[in-house]
Each structure stands twice: as C-alpha cells, then as structure tokens.
Amino acid sequence: MSVRYGELTILERVSFSVAPGDWLMIVGPNGAGKSTLLGAVSQAIPYEGKALFEGKDVARMKPALRARSMGMLAQSHAVAYSFSVGEIVRLGRYAYAPGVFSPRAGGDEVRVRDALEMTGMTGLIDQSVLTLSGGELQRAFLAQLFAQDPRLLLLDEPTNHLDLVYQQQVFALIGEWLRGAERAVVSVVHDLSLARMYGTRALLLDRGRIVSIGGTREVLARENLEKVYSMDVYGWMRELLSQWEE
Amino acid sequence: MKTHPEGFRFHEYLLFGAATLIALALCVCAGSVSIPLKDTAAVVWNAIWKLPMPEGISADAIILSVRLPRVLCVALTGASLSLCGAAMQGLLKNPLADGSTLGVSSGASLGAVVAIAFNITLPGLPFAGTVAMAMLFALASLLIILALAYKLDFSLSTNTIILIGIVYSMFVSSIMSLVITFAQDKVRHIVFWTMGSLQGTSYENALVLLVTLAAFGAAILLHARELNAFAVGEDNALSVGVNVRRVRLAMLVCVSAVIGVCVSIGGTIGFVGLVTPHMVRMLTGPNHRRLLPASLFAGAVFLLLADLAARTLMNPLELPIGVVTSFVGALAFVYIFYSSRKGKNRA
Numbered sequence: 001m002s003v004r005y006g007e008l009t010i011l012e013r014v015s016f017s018v019a020p021g022d023w024l025m026i027v028g029p030n031g032a033g034k035s036t037l038l039g040a041v042s043q044a045i046p047y048e049g050k051a052l053f054e055g056k057d058v059a060r061m062k063p064a065l066r067a068r069s070m071g072m073l074a075q076s077h078a079v080a081y082s083f084s085v086g087e088i089v090r091l092g093r094y095a096y097a098p099g100v101f102s103p104r105a106g107g108d109e110v111r112v113r114d115a116l117e118m119t120g121m122t123g124l125i126d127q128s129v130l131t132l133s134g135g136e137l138q139r140a141f142l143a144q145l146f147a148q149d150p151r152l153l154l155l156d157e158p159t160n161h162l163d164l165v166y167q168q169q170v171f172a173l174i175g176e177w178l179r180g181a182e183r184a185v186v187s188v189v190h191d192l193s194l195a196r197m198y199g200t201r202a203l204l205l206d207r208g209r210i211v212s213i214g215g216t217r218e219v220l221a222r223e224n225l226e227k228v229y230s231m232d233v234y235g236w237m238r239e240l241l242s243q244w245e246e
Numbered sequence: 247m248k249t250h251p252e253g254f255r256f257h258e259y260l261l262f263g264a265a266t267l268i269a270l271a272l273c274v275c276a277g278s279v280s281i282p283l284k285d286t287a288a289v290v291w292n293a294i295w296k297l298p299m300p301e302g303i304s305a306d307a308i309i310l311s312v313r314l315p316r317v318l319c320v321a322l323t324g325a326s327l328s329l330c331g332a333a334m335q336g337l338l339k340n341p342l343a344d345g346s347t348l349g350v351s352s353g354a355s356l357g358a359v360v361a362i363a364f365n366i367t368l369p370g371l372p373f374a375g376t377v378a379m380a381m382l383f384a385l386a387s388l389l390i391i392l393a394l395a396y397k398l399d400f401s402l403s404t405n406t407i408i409l410i411g412i413v414y415s416m417f418v419s420s421i422m423s424l425v426i427t428f429a430q431d432k433v434r435h436i437v438f439w440t441m442g443s444l445q446g447t448s449y450e451n452a453l454v455l456l457v458t459l460a461a462f463g464a465a466i467l468l469h470a471r472e473l474n475a476f477a478v479g480e481d482n483a484l485s486v487g488v489n490v491r492r493v494r495l496a497m498l499v500c501v502s503a504v505i506g507v508c509v510s511i512g513g514t515i516g517f518v519g520l521v522t523p524h525m526v527r528m529l530t531g532p533n534h535r536r537l538l539p540a541s542l543f544a545g546a547v548f549l550l551l552a553d554l555a556a557r558t559l560m561n562p563l564e565l566p567i568g569v570v571t572s573f574v575g576a577l578a579f580v581y582i583f584y585s586s587r588k589g590k591n592r593a
Binding site for chain 1: 339340341471474475477478479481482484485486487488489490527531532533586
C-alpha cells in the first residue's frame, strides 16, 4: 500500500504479511511512516493498494466483521467524558451485536469480566476513566481490545507514555494473549530492545519505504540500523546497558 | 465511585415523566392570569372527552386556545433541542457542541427567513415551505461547518468547532440582513425568527413537533451505543466495529431535521441543547443509553421553566424565550468551557 497527502508521499508501495503466531514489530526513526502504516491497515487513514485479511479486502468488510478480525490500540487516549472502565470495556463487545436491533450476544459479560481480570482492572470497573493514571487508562483500552477478541491486534506504540512497570506488564499481557489459537500482533515500537525481546519478526521502515523485513535478529542487524539511524546503535545500546553493571 | 446501570430504568422514566407533567401543569396554571390547578384539570379533562365546560370557570378559552398549545410546543421544543444537543456532544466528542454554538440554528433560521421573504411554499401546505427550507438549511449548515472543521483540524477540537460556529453564525446573519433588505414588507415577521419565541403557537405546530420528534428522535435514541463509541473517540468507534460513516450521516440528518423543525416554529432558541445535557450528565453519567432519555425529559422541563420565567418575570411585558435561555446558557457555556479546560490541563 501507499499513502499520499497531495504531493507528499508518506508510504511508498509497502507490502508485508503476518501469519498466526507472529508478532511483527514495525521499527524505524521518527517520521518513517510507522503509525501511518498501522492507521492505513486499520482503515483510519485512506491509502492506495489493498489490505487483505484471509484473502478478503479489509476495506470492503462490514465494520463489525472487520472489528472481529482486527482491533487497534492507539498510543494515547483523550477521553472527554467520565465513562466508567466497565463501559469502555463493554464497547469492545459491540461487534458481536452491531446495529440498532441486533440482540445481545451471549457470554458478553463473561468476556468483559475475563478481559478486566487479565488486565488487572477488575477492581476499577466502576471508576471514571477521567480519574485513571496513564497506565491504567491504557490497560482499560487494552481490556476493551481483549473483550473485542479480534484475531489480529494492531498496536501503535502501546507503552509510549507508560513507566517501566506498566511497559513490562503490557508486553507480558500481549505475549500471553498471543499464545491463544490463530492470533497475531503487529505493533509499532520505538524501543529496539523491546522489539528484539518480544518480536518474532520485524519490519524496518525508513522514509516510507521498507529497508528490511524478516526475522527480528536479521532485520535489527548492526548494518541495517546504522544505515537507517545514522549512528552506532549497537554501541549506544551497550553503553546504556553498561550503566547497570554492579 | 457511584455505579450507573446501563439502561434508563422504569422508575427513572416515571420520575422524569412526573417532573415533566408537574412542570406542564405549573406552566398552564401560572401566567398573567393565574388559574387554580383544579379548574385547569377540569377544563382539560372535559375538553379531551368533549364534555361541556364546567360552570363558573371563565378561563377555558385562555387554557385551551392560548396556554395549552403553547406549553405543549415549549415542552416538545425543549425535549427536541436537548436531545439533539446530547447527540451532537456525543457524536463530536465535544461537550460544547449544540445547534446554537455550531451555527446550525442560525443556518436553519436563514432557511426559514428565505422561505418567508420569497414566499417559498409547498403546494397545498402553506406552512411546510418554511419547515422544509429550515431543515434543508440546517443540514447544509452542519455539512459546511463539519467539512471546514475537518479540513482545518482533523481532531475536531473544541476550539476549532466553536470558532467555526461563531464565524458561520456571523456569515449567516449578514446574509439574513441582505435578505431582509430585499423584503422590507416582511421585516416584522422575520425579526421574530431571530429572537426565538413560542408565543402564539398552535396545536398544529405541536403535532408537527411531535411527529418529527417521534421519527427522528427515536432514531437518535436507538443509536445510543454508537454514540457512546463516538463519545469515547471516533478512532475507537472505528476499531470496535461501528459503521462510522453511516452512523455519522444518520445522526447529522436526524439532528438537522429536528432542529430545522424547531427553528421553523419557535425561531432560534439558543443553548437549550448545551445546558440540559450537561446538567443531566452530572446525574446519569455520560452513557447515552441513560443520557438521551433523561435529556429528553430534562429539556422539556428546562424550556417550560424558561418560558414561564419569560412570561412572568417582567409581567405584563413578555420576554422572548430565547433571551432567557441565552442568558442562562451563556453563563453555563463559560462554566463548561472553563471546567473542560481545567480538566485538560490536569491530564
């Protein structure tokens, strides 16, 4: 797919695929087009080309079917009204009873409860989202995504605003979710160490084009990173790590 | 923190319904001539069942041909505007969205004024020309305002929308002045639209309002879950599987139709859709399955009380109802704007 705003090209003929069990990490410097790529796949940004899910054109899918196939977690959430955590998570079940007259799907409440439990939000179910910390808010929307139970998760820097504890928690949670049958994750991350640790595959993007795609270790090889980031990334990572030697 | 159940429950319908009935009764009884509740009830009861008017009550004409139709129109207009305000605030995720702040009401009144000035009527239905033009102009205004807003600022932030609404209202009022200069003979009639008043409304007006509310208001009420998703965020609505484009268009059409009809009957009555949903949200929480029905009743009560104030405060002089609602609304606007800014700084 390609994404253009008038004369400006953000993504130029980018093509990739994910299989069940994959956690594809999209990495690259600022302005590479990572978030745009995810936005286009999730149908939030207009694009040229095609996005296929099991052979079906995502753009032509009914919105509810699309939501049961793929769900998106944004990097931050500006909530304007004091919805409760429970209300946010229950919205995740919309795709199972969409439209005005459809009956409620069975097992909705069980799914909601499980999602809350998985994310450790059960105790906050009645809390207003306006009073949550950044980490709690992100976990509330992650719970919504788990309740939605799509087969493919699209995550745009899911832990961008979170401290280390939440960062570790969120990645561990998604890793656990991925162990279920027929599931895959595509996420944009800045932190290359996280990409190496959790990713099964990686896609290195620079100025709207794919530099490398494949296994995490090959893609995040020294020469690729040096070319894209114009610095000695490996050296820098080692230097950071050396701060922790006792 | 208090838990709000998902839907609007039976006893809440009873409670809100009772409050509306009390306000209705109060507004029929009170006024320049105050009529005892017992007499009012007797007159209305006998009129409904076509019984002869009770002896010794001279106020039956005031009640049946002046106050009752007006009070019904006031209640229906209040309910309609309030419901539209609540729906737009959810749809645009913006607590300051309302027919008057967005400029939709001004657009609708321009439609009505054009219809009056150039005698645009539908064959056989003299009244329908104004209504149709007001609805059409309301929808066109909403589309123009939102298209501009999306172009300038995709996130539809509060400031952008309000600013565009103000500019649009000014633009519309300049066109309105132009139309008025071409139709000097109808100036008095036209000025009425810019003031907002439900004085002298009829049972036919009430029926038109009721039918509109039953059709388009019901459609809004049925989209409560979709509006919840929009109120969390349009990107979130897209992710959970709401048909974003279809729902947005449906809501805009409904809101324009309802506001168009309200404006063609009562002129621009500002801020009702801003004040009531905001107050109701404090009671019910932001879930539209509770907010929308509660706003319907609360809007009726609010406008009934505003109309009562307009009729009685400066007795025997009557204020236009729009003056009262704008006075209350402008203060509420400042308060909501201030508190939403404060909330943003904290986050």
